[in-house]
Amino acid sequence: MTDLAATDPLPKPKRDFLPALLPVILALAMLPLIGSGSSWVTLTVASLAMGMMIFIMASGLTLVFGLMDVLNFGHGAFIAVGAYIATLVLLPLAGSVQADSLLVNLAVLAPAALLAMAVSGALGLVVERVLILPVYGQHLKQILMTTGGLIVAEQALYALWGPQIIPLPLPSSLRGSFIIGDVAIAKYRLLAMLVGLVVFLAIQLVLNRTKIGLLIRAGVENREMVEALGYRIRQLFLGVFMVGSALAGFGGIMWALYREQVHASMGNDLTVLIFIVVIIGGLGSIGGCFIGALLVAMVANYGGFLVPKLALVSNILLMVAVLMWRPRGLYAVTSR
Amino acid sequence: MMILSGDPPRSRVLSILLVAIIAALAVAPLLFPGAKAMNVATKICIFAALVASYDLLLGYTGSVSFAHTMFYGIGSYGIAIALYSMGPTWTAVATGLALALPLAALLALGIGLFSLRVEAIFFAMITLAVASAFLVLASQLSWLTGGEDGRSFQLPELLRPGTILIPKDWFGFAINGRTLTYYIVFAACAAMILGLLRVVNSPFGRVLQAIRENRFRAEALGYRTVFHLTYANCLAALVAASAGALNALWLRYAGPDTSLSFSIMLDILLMVVIGGMGTMYGAIVGAAIFILAQNYLQALMSVASEAAANAGLPLLPGLLHPDRWLLWLGLLFIASVYFFPTGIVGRLRAGRIKPSGSVH
Numbered sequence: 001m002t003d004l005a006a007t008d009p010l011p012k013p014k015r016d017f018l019p020a021l022l023p024v025i026l027a028l029a030m031l032p033l034i035g036s037g038s039s040w041v042t043l044t045v046a047s048l049a050m051g052m053m054i055f056i057m058a059s060g061l062t063l064v065f066g067l068m069d070v071l072n073f074g075h076g077a078f079i080a081v082g083a084y085i086a087t088l089v090l091l092p093l094a095g096s097v098q099a100d101s102l103l104v105n106l107a108v109l110a111p112a113a114l115l116a117m118a119v120s121g122a123l124g125l126v127v128e129r130v131l132i133l134p135v136y137g138q139h140l141k142q143i144l145m146t147t148g149g150l151i152v153a154e155q156a157l158y159a160l161w162g163p164q165i166i167p168l169p170l171p172s173s174l175r176g177s178f179i180i181g182d183v184a185i186a187k188y189r190l191l192a193m194l195v196g197l198v199v200f201l202a203i204q205l206v207l208n209r210t211k212i213g214l215l216i217r218a219g220v221e222n223r224e225m226v227e228a229l230g231y232r233i234r235q236l237f238l239g240v241f242m243v244g245s246a247l248a249g250f251g252g253i254m255w256a257l258y259r260e261q262v263h264a265s266m267g268n269d270l271t272v273l274i275f276i277v278v279i280i281g282g283l284g285s286i287g288g289c290f291i292g293a294l295l296v297a298m299v300a301n302y303g304g305f306l307v308p309k310l311a312l313v314s315n316i317l318l319m320v321a322v323l324m325w326r327p328r329g330l331y332a333v334t335s336r
Numbered sequence: 337m338m339i340l341s342g343d344p345p346r347s348r349v350l351s352i353l354l355v356a357i358i359a360a361l362a363v364a365p366l367l368f369p370g371a372k373a374m375n376v377a378t379k380i381c382i383f384a385a386l387v388a389s390y391d392l393l394l395g396y397t398g399s400v401s402f403a404h405t406m407f408y409g410i411g412s413y414g415i416a417i418a419l420y421s422m423g424p425t426w427t428a429v430a431t432g433l434a435l436a437l438p439l440a441a442l443l444a445l446g447i448g449l450f451s452l453r454v455e456a457i458f459f460a461m462i463t464l465a466v467a468s469a470f471l472v473l474a475s476q477l478s479w480l481t482g483g484e485d486g487r488s489f490q491l492p493e494l495l496r497p498g499t500i501l502i503p504k505d506w507f508g509f510a511i512n513g514r515t516l517t518y519y520i521v522f523a524a525c526a527a528m529i530l531g532l533l534r535v536v537n538s539p540f541g542r543v544l545q546a547i548r549e550n551r552f553r554a555e556a557l558g559y560r561t562v563f564h565l566t567y568a569n570c571l572a573a574l575v576a577a578s579a580g581a582l583n584a585l586w587l588r589y590a591g592p593d594t595s596l597s598f599s600i601m602l603d604i605l606l607m608v609v610i611g612g613m614g615t616m617y618g619a620i621v622g623a624a625i626f627i628l629a630q631n632y633l634q635a636l637m638s639v640a641s642e643a644a645a646n647a648g649l650p651l652l653p654g655l656l657h658p659d660r661w662l663l664w665l666g667l668l669f670i671a672s673v674y675f676f677p678t679g680i681v682g683r684l685r686a687g688r689i690k691p692s693g694s695v696h
Contacts, residue, residue: 071457134674139457141673143400144609148670151602155663159654268598272468275461283457312476316469319462323450 019330020287023051023294030302038183043301049189051297052196053258055290057251058274058281059203060244066284066333067220068237070132071139074146075248075274076267077153081123082116082249083256083266084157087166089115097171105171113253120249124242132241150267157264166262174257192254199247200290207286216240276315280322282329291330295322339530341537345617347684354617357624358526365518366509372631374514378521378586380627382579385525387607388532388619389575394605395614396536397568398548402601403447403463406470407440407573409596411580414439416487416590417480424490429585436577444573448566471596486591491517495585521582528575533616535571544568545614603630606669612679621680629665634658 027044034040061075089112090097096108131149135141170188177184207213219226219233226233255270256262277296281288299318303311310317322330345351357380364377390404414436415429422428451462474481481487491513493499499513535541546554547561555561584590603626611622641656655663676683 071460073460131670140394140398140400141677143460144605144673145670147602147605148666148673151606151666152663152670155660155666156655159657159660159663160651163659272465276465279458279461279465309476312472313469316465319465320450323462 016331019291019326022330023291023298026295026298026302030298030306033306034302038181039305041183042185043305044298045185045189045193047298047301048294049186049192049196049297050258050301051294052193052200053251053254054273054277054297055196055293056199056254057248057270058277058289058293059199059286060247061274062278062281062284062286062289063203064241064244065278066286067216067240069137070241071142072132072146072244073143073271074127074131074149074153075244076269076271077150078120078123078245078248078267079252079255079270080157080262080264080267081153082120082252083168083262084161084166084264085116085119085249086112086253086256087168087262088112090168091166094169097169100172102173105173109171113250116249116253117246120252121242121246124245125238127245128238128241150271154264154268161264163264168256168260168262170257170260188258192258195254199250200286203286212236273315276319280319280329282326282331282333284333285329285331288329288331292322341530341534343533343537343616345681345685347681350617350621350681350684353684354620357620361522365515369510374518375586376627376631378518380624381522381525382583382586383604383607383623383627384620385528385582386576386579387604387611387623388529388616389572389579390604391608391613391616391619392532392536392544392568392572392575394608395612395616395618396541396544396548397565399565399569400460401463401569401572402460402598403467403470404572404576404604405596405598405601406467407444407576408580408583408600409470409474409590409592410440410443411436411577411582412584412590412595413474413481413487413580414577415581415584416489419489419491420482420487424492426492429492433578433581436581437574440573440577441570444570445566448569449562467596467601468598471592471598474596475592482591484592486589486594488589491585491588495520517586521586524578524582528578529616529619532571532575536616540564540567548614606665608679609669609677610665610672610679612681612683613677615678615681615685618679618681625680626665629661634661637661637664 027047030043031037031040034043057075057079060078061072064070064072064075090108093108096104099105127146127149131145132142135145174188174191177186178190205213207217215226215231215233215236219231219236223233252266255266259266273296277292278289279292280295281290281292295318296315299314300311303314326332345354361377361381365374368374368377386404386408390401393399393401393404415432418428418432418435422431447463447466451459475484477483478485490496493513495513495517497512497514499516500510501513501516502509502511504510536544543554543559543564546557546559547564551561580590580595583595587594607622607626608618609622610625611620612618635658637656637660638658641653641658644656645653654660672679678686
């Protein structure tokens with residue numbers, strides 16, 4: 001029999017590192033299959049960059065689900081809106097985008113990103129007030145409402161910008177690659193990796209180390225209690241929704257620059273990828289979402305290199321495999 | 337009432353509306369023999385059955401599936417590939433059906449067992465992912481499916497437009513192979529909708545509704561909910577595949593855009609919700625309104641768009657452009673989910689009976 005005194009620290013929850021090791025194990029297992037070390041490095045960097053970008057886009061979705069229990073099928077719309085808003089800055093200032101100085105390039109990219117985040121965040125506010133507020137707690141209606149929102153948003157983008165694909169060239173200082181030995185690493189991918197890591201750490205820090213994060217986590221656990229303590233949880237959740245939308249908009253620009261084009265259906269196309277990531281990670285888990293995004297990107301890149309035909313359905317196979325192992329995703333959020 | 341399975345429309349306006357739609361469809365090839373009108377009528381028939389089968393899932397069990405076009409596509413491609421590779425014979429039609437229907441049922445079983453078991457919300461996302469993988473497969477396996485171009489094929493002799501069954505001077509109406517095909521589609525779709533009406537008004541259908549209202553309680557009452565959900569899923573898939581086969585027969589073609597694309601899925605969703613979830617009759621009303629709007633609203637919008645452009649209004653011409661008709665239907669969809677979740681049919685019925693609680 002164990003005696004627990006009141007002063008004893010609470011037992012810490014067991015940490016589960018196995019899923020976190022999966023990307024590492026996968027990457028190492030692929031090394032002998034790919035054979036050439038330089039191709040492996042290139043593929044791995046490509047996977048990490050792609051994974052970080054997918055994470056930025058998917059993080060909002062999983063945050064909103066995890067914290068507010070809202071299933072947003074229209075998340076892809078914020079991605080497309082972010083990308084379109086960025087073109088408003090990047091296309092008129094094409095001269096500065098194509099200037100040879102990194103500083104000048106960044107001076108255009110930063111306001112474009114900020115504007116896109118502001119607009120998609122503001123759109124998030126409208127969407128939450130108009131579409132989601134009436135259907136809190138009703139998953140079926142949430143899916144229907146937000147799917148309707150996605151249709152309207154896509155059509156509105158077509159109406160405002162026209163149906164053609166808008167080319168969006170990368171800034172000149174982010175083109176090309178660093179060559180180290182016989183390994184080529186694309187500059188933009190390096191930047192994407194860096195940005196994705198910063199976003200991941202920032203979300204983790206805010207959620208785990210700040211008072212707002214504490215309130216959000218508490219609100220998820222027991223909403224009435226936090227309200228009874230005098231905090232306005234509605235405002236807090238609205239803020240979370242806006243941040244999620246803004247992150248999607250930010251991911252939208254990064255993806256548009258990566259693909260060097262913007263199209264109204266990009267939100268729709270990415271939705272499937274994002275859902276797979278969120279499902280693999282476990283709905284509502286930021287860490288799981290991060291690992292899921294990396295795994296999806298790795299399977300896409302390695303698979304595309306090794307067995308191009310299989311790569312088309314590799315995401316589904318990965319999802320099936322993960323769900324066989326853990327039916328609620330890698331890190332199941334246990335509160336519901 | 338037997339044929340309606342004890343579930344009559346229960347609203348005078350709805351009854352009149354349904355009789356009008358069905359009567360119009362029944363005489364469409366005789367009164368409006370033009371190619372466009374015939375296509376619209378056929379599409380209404382096929383989508384009414386397809387939407388009804390989707391309603392079995394969405395309206396009666398409350399599970400959102402995005403894989404319904406996958407089954408529709410399996411039916412379409414089954415017929416198309418069989419007729420393309422075996423030639424225009426009835427054996428080929430039978431082979432196509434014999435391969436496509438079990439495949440659809442098997443896939444539905446797989447998805448059902450796999451994902452209905454886990455969290456309910458997973459189901460929507462997983463079906464979306466599987467359907468998109470299937471779309472990719474269909475457009476990539478070009479040796480089998482014809483890739484992006486799809487497969488065109490010849491119909492058996494009897495169904496061809498050139499085959500005159502009853503010449504015009506007999507009745508005043510010409511009945512040719514095309515008319516016969518239409519009536520096959522019409523009869524098959526009517527049979528499927530009546531069959532589905534039977535299913536949802538059977539004890540099995542009541543269990544599905546119980547699961548929709550409170551899955552936990554249904555489980556506690558001793559119903560094996562996974563079994564029921566999977567069964568409903570397979571049934572819906574079979575009807576969808578049959579509708580797909582009929583569509584391929586009518587179009588003499590199957591391709592990714594006409595049978596698998598995500599936009600068809602959205603169309604189905606719009607039709608179910610606007611027509612009325614969980615009513616079955618909503619499928620007929622929803623499909624008729626949607627497809628009529630799709631084909632005839634655009635002409636109206638183009639007039640409005642030009643008028644707005646001539647008046648020099650900003651933005652409005654773009655928003656009223658005929659290609660943007662989906663924007664307005666999307667708004668109607670949202671309004672419909674919010675203000676009358678049981679759709680047109682639910683709204684019409686509401687005067688008679690108390691609304692049976694909204695669908696969650």
